[in-house]
Amino acid sequence: TAAEAQQTSRFAFEQITPQTDGTVHVPNGYRWDVLARWGDPLFSDAPAFDAATGIPTEGSDRVFGENTDGMELFVIGGKELLVVNSEYVNGGINLPAEQNGQPASADDVTRLQNFQGVTVMEVTEGDEGWKVVVDSPYNRRIHHRTPMQIDGPAAGHDLMKTSADPTGTTSLGTFNNCGSGRTPWGTYLTCEENFNSYFGTTSELTLEDATADGFARYGVNTEIDPGRYNYHGFDARFDLSKEPNEPHRAGYIVEIDPSDPTSTPIKRTALGRFKHENAASVVAPDGRVVVYMGDDERGEYMYKWVSRDVYTPGGDTSTLLSEGQLYVAKFNDDMTGTWIALTPEDTGMSAAEIAIFTRIAATQVSATTMDRPEWIAVNPTAIEAYCCLTNNSRRGATNDDGSVRTNAAGEPMVVNAPNPREVNNYGQIVRWRPHHDDHAASTFDWDLYVMAGNPTVYTEGLYAGTANINAGNLFNSPDGMQIDSTGMIWIQTDGNDDNEGDFLGMGNNQMLAGDPVTGEIRRFLTGPNGSEVTGLTWSADRRTMFVGIQHPAAPFPDGEGALPRSSIVTVKRVDNALVG
Numbered sequence: 001t002a003a004e005a006q007q008t009s010r011f012a013f014e015q016i017t018p019q020t021d022g023t024v025h026v027p028n029g030y031r032w033d034v035l036a037r038w039g040d041p042l043f044s045d046a047p048a049f050d051a052a053t054g055i056p057t058e059g060s061d062r063v064f065g066e067n068t069d070g071m072e073l074f075v076i077g078g079k080e081l082l083v084v085n086s087e088y089v090n091g092g093i094n095l096p097a098e099q100n101g102q103p104a105s106a107d108d109v110t111r112l113q114n115f116q117g118v119t120v121m122e123v124t125e126g127d128e129g130w131k132v133v134v135d136s137p138y139n140r141r142i143h144h145r146t147p148m149q150i151d152g153p154a155a156g157h158d159l160m161k162t163s164a165d166p167t168g169t170t171s172l173g174t175f176n177n178c179g180s181g182r183t184p185w186g187t188y189l190t191c192e193e194n195f196n197s198y199f200g201t202t203s204e205l206t207l208e209d210a211t212a213d214g215f216a217r218y219g220v221n222t223e224i225d226p227g228r229y230n231y232h233g234f235d236a237r238f239d240l241s242k243e244p245n246e247p248h249r250a251g252y253i254v255e256i257d258p259s260d261p262t263s264t265p266i267k268r269t270a271l272g273r274f275k276h277e278n279a280a281s282v283v284a285p286d287g288r289v290v291v292y293m294g295d296d297e298r299g300e301y302m303y304k305w306v307s308r309d310v311y312t313p314g315g316d317t318s319t320l321l322s323e324g325q326l327y328v329a330k331f332n333d334d335m336t337g338t339w340i341a342l343t344p345e346d347t348g349m350s351a352a353e354i355a356i357f358t359r360i361a362a363t364q365v366s367a368t369t370m371d372r373p374e375w376i377a378v379n380p381t382a383i384e385a386y387c388c389l390t391n392n393s394r395r396g397a398t399n400d401d402g403s404v405r406t407n408a409a410g411e412p413m414v415v416n417a418p419n420p421r422e423v424n425n426y427g428q429i430v431r432w433r434p435h436h437d438d439h440a441a442s443t444f445d446w447d448l449y450v451m452a453g454n455p456t457v458y459t460e461g462l463y464a465g466t467a468n469i470n471a472g473n474l475f476n477s478p479d480g481m482q483i484d485s486t487g488m489i490w491i492q493t494d495g496n497d498d499n500e501g502d503f504l505g506m507g508n509n510q511m512l513a514g515d516p517v518t519g520e521i522r523r524f525l526t527g528p529n530g531s532e533v534t535g536l537t538w539s540a541d542r543r544t545m546f547v548g549i550q551h552p553a554a555p556f557p558d559g560e561g562a563l564p565r566s567s568i569v570t571v572k573r574v575d576n577a578l579v580g
């Protein structure tokens with residue numbers, strides 16, 4: 001009966017209906033508030049945000065960055081520090097309208113560079129709710145010119161050397177910081193995703209074969225073209241005709257110590273170079289560190305890294321992410337799978353080349369092409385993990401000559417067991433359980449936790465979705481994901497919010513909660529139209545959720561006539577009970 005279902009349900013809220021308006025909605029008994037908007041001050045000397053023009057270049061590295069994405073909260077010295085990615089920048093809002101989103105000067109480029117990267121900020125809850133602690137000694141902006149150390153197999157390789165860094169061991173900036181992760185020892189992992197879009201060339205290129213192959217595989221544009229950012233028009237470091245190796249220094253997992261605002265972030269090349277979504281860490285039974293990672297591009301792969309050394313609480317953790325083995329996932333039709341080691345023997349590449357051209361190495365060993373692996377989450381209450389496969393409009397689709405569309409390696413993206421739909425606009429979440437109850441094991445069993453779909457448009461078949469999709473909880477394009485301390489799965493979407501046709505009844509992008517055991521999924525929060533919901537973490541007392549609202553349409557959240565501002569919102573129960 002419904003009463004029994006209510007009693008056994010692990011959901012602490014009633015599902016909300018889909019929404020199509022310009023604000024945030026949460027269930028009855030919950031409230032939301034804005035914590036931080038793009039351009040809010042981190043320091044009292046920061047410039048004021050102008051409702052029409054935003055932030056000037058001078059001081060643009062003293063404010064909270066744009067396009068909030070992955071985030072994690074750390075308790076350090078009794079303070080709560082929120083560490084947050086700013087994935088990309090909207091040229092259209094940050095530059096004069098007549099420039100069509102393109103920088104027209106080095107000053108423009110500097111401003112755009114400053115709005116991206118990572119923000120570390122102390123947050124505190126008082127009688128008036130949560131706020132950022134302006135001028136906290138922990139507050140810090142890491143952006144596209146912040147010095148970084150390069151660590152691991154790629155460090156010092158010829159492909160990593162530039163005129164500013166003939167050693168190939170230091171670089172400037174972390175780029176397109178998408179998802180996040182945290183290590184067991186309390187550092188932050190920021191994940192470089194679409195780094196390719198920041199590079200271009202001002203003149204015709206003559207490239208070494210390995211470099212040309214890498215650019216093709218990673219989508220670095222070698223045509224003379226301003227591209228999305230045109231950094232190369234004003235900053236020679238991004239000009240491939242002058243610095244062909246600079247892109248090899250981006251596309252990594254970067255470790256940041258939030259406890260020390262003077263620390264140098266470290267690019268951990270051992271974990272591979274691809275369009276990193278997030279990094280989900282777990283300690284294996286023998287103490288080795290396992291990091292699961294997705295490569296978010298159509299037909300790319302899922303990866304796992306296992307450290308050589310074991311983690312000892314309180315021990316030296318400075319080189320734990322330096323040495324280990326990288327694996328790529330192969331999913332079999334019989335619902336088993338294998339993590340295939342990327343070794344010099346099996347790939348014909350050196351350890352440094354595997355670290356720099358990881359995608360190319362993975363193709364040598366017949367990895368499974370996936371529908372854009374986005375966030376991976378490890379369940380803390382069961383030995384299993386989940387990956388959002390957000391969508392893949394090109395799977396099974398054909399070119400004009402009738403051939404099947406391929407990934408960047410030229411592999412035809414035909415359907416396979418974990419990616420069973422052609423023209424997959426809805427997405428699915430794959431779950432795996434490692435054999436021997438050990439995340440370091442090389443084999444696993446898998447299933448699909450959910451295939452999103454629309455059973456009101458498609459009454460049967462694969463596009464209706466799995467049995468846990470119903471008219472009440474429709475969504476598409478799962479992307480962000482975290483599993484809370486009770487084992488509930490929080491799913492955030494970045495998909496089509498037209499609310500028509502195949503997407504009718506889904507409304508704006510949203511955050512849902514899923515029960516891993518029963519499979520039930522309920523809608524918890526809806527974002528303003530135009531936005532994706534991305535980034536989720538909890539306060540130390542688990543009474544507040546921090547949720548990211550990226551690229552909202554105007555005028556969220558400031559109202560009539562204001563620029564759109566990506567924001568972090570807090571969500572609490574009105575009775576201040578636990579929220580995960």
Ligand code: FEO
Pocket residue numbers: 087178179193277296374
């Ligand atoms: Fe930045 Fe794949 O999302």
Ligand code: CA
Pocket residue numbers: 178179277374375479480494534
């Ligand atoms: Ca994402």
Ligand code: CA
Pocket residue numbers: 374390479494
């Ligand atoms: Ca996405």
Ligand code: CA
Pocket residue numbers: 087494532534550
């Ligand atoms: Ca995004």
